[in-house]
Amino acid sequence: xxxFIIPAIDLKEGKVIRLFKGDFERAKxxxxxxxxxxxxxxxxxxxxxxxxxxxxxxxxxxINLPSIRLIRRAFSGKVQVGGGIRSLxxxxxxxxxxxxxxxxxxxxxKEPNTFADILNHFGNSVILAVDAREGKVxxxxxxxxxxxxxxxxxxxxxxxxxxxxxYTNIDRxxxxxxxxxxxxxxxxxxxxxxxxxxxxxxxxxxxxKLMGVVEGVVVGKAIYEGRINLKELL
Numbered sequence: 001x002x003x004f005i006i007p008a009i010d011l012k013e014g015k016v017i018r019l020f021k022g023d024f025e026r027a028k029x030x031x032x033x034x035x036x037x038x039x040x041x042x043x044x045x046x047x048x049x050x051x052x053x054x055x056x057x058x059x060x061x062x063i064n065l066p067s068i069r070l071i072r073r074a075f076s077g078k079v080q081v082g083g084g085i086r087s088l089x090x091x092x093x094x095x096x097x098x099x100x101x102x103x104x105x106x107x108x109x110k111e112p113n114t115f116a117d118i119l120n121h122f123g124n125s126v127i128l129a130v131d132a133r134e135g136k137v138x139x140x141x142x143x144x145x146x147x148x149x150x151x152x153x154x155x156x157x158x159x160x161x162x163x164x165x166x167y168t169n170i171d172r173x174x175x176x177x178x179x180x181x182x183x184x185x186x187x188x189x190x191x192x193x194x195x196x197x198x199x200x201x202x203x204x205x206x207x208x209k210l211m212g213v214v215e216g217v218v219v220g221k222a223i224y225e226g227r228i229n230l231k232e233l234l
Contacts, residue, residue, distance in 0.1 A: 003048075004211060006196065007041045008220035009034055009071060010052045011064040011083075018221045019054070021173055030224040035070035044230055047077040050103075050198075050218045056084025058143075060106075062093060072098045082129060082166070088117050095122070103166055105129030106139040108157065109146050116160075123161040127196070130154070132183065133170040150183075154190040164194030166218070172200030176221055179206040184214050202227055 010017055012024075016031035031037050041049060051071055055063035061084050062068070072079055081094055082103025091102050104126055108115045119126060130150050131138045137148045148156075150167065167187050169180065179200045188195050197210050198218035207228075210217050222228045 001207065002044065002046050004216055005046065005207060006048045006050045006080075006216050006218045007046055007223060008050045008052065008198075008218050009037055010054055010220060011067050012054045014064060014067050016224075017054070018224060019173070021170060024054070024058075034067045035074040038071040038074035042075045042077065048216070049075050049077060049079045051079060051081045052103075053081065053083030057082075058084075060084055060086045062090055065093070065097070068094070068099070069097050080127060082127075086111070087114065088121060091118055091122055091125075095125075101125050101127050101163060103127045103129050105131055105137075108153070109137065109139050109148060112156075119161050124163045126162045128153070128157055128162050128165050130165050130167040130187070131170055132167065138170060150187055151190050154187065158191055158193070162193065164196065164215070165191065166196045166198060167214075168218075169197075169199030173198065176200070176202040176225065176227065178202045179209055179217075181209050181213050184210065188213065204228055 011034060015029050016034050016037050017027045017029050020026040051068060053062055053064045068081060078100040080101035080103055081099050085102050085104050086107045102125055108128055130153055132150050135149060137146045137150060137153055139146050167184055169183055177200050184197045194215040196216045197214040201219045201222045207217055
């Protein structure tokens with residue numbers, strides 16, 4: 001199962017935190033040392049790590065680069081980074097730090113020409129973020145709602161050279177309410193590319209619900225709150 005679970009490290013001001021439904025006013029700090037957290041996940045044997053630069057998502061550029069650098073050094077597997085990647089230069093900087101995948105969402109909707117330029121240079125290293133709230137795709141650190149549905153977004157980019165998608169159910173993200181497999185199942189019918197799920201995981205049973213539906217699941221708060229005992233699970 002360790003090749004299916006993708007632990008999440010969300011960064012704010014250099015600390016590991018989790019938000020509730022993407023609300024920056026409802027943040028909880030879990031660690032002052034992102035690199036120690038990355039080393040913990042590496043020691044367990046996870047193959048992939050999901051890192052979000054929350055400050056970057058608001059500023060529109062990577063802000064927590066020093067922490068991302070330390071995480072990359074501490075984790076031997078693949079690392080995917082999202083949050084504030086809204087230029088080709090941001091991708092170049094992260095690539096130089098050894099980041100394997102870029103999770104990009106806002107740019108694909110607001111600046112499709114710039115996004116196309118990134119695809120031309122980095123192609124299959126790009127994961128398209130589908131951040132869904134009440135049937136619409138949210139952008140700008142989940143602060144704004146676009147007019148696009150997840151299906152329309154997939155139709156725009158399915159034939160482009162992206163690696164795949166990360167679909168986040170914002171209404172459940174950070175809530176520990178449990179997952180609803182249906183949005184992922186529906187979205188999967190629109191694409192032949194890999195799909196990662198995120199939002200609401202509260203137990204091992206939630207993870208099992210998603211196996212066979214998606215190619216991987218990002219898990220954050222359930223790990224930090226002790227709902228999932230990783231060593232026992234693995």
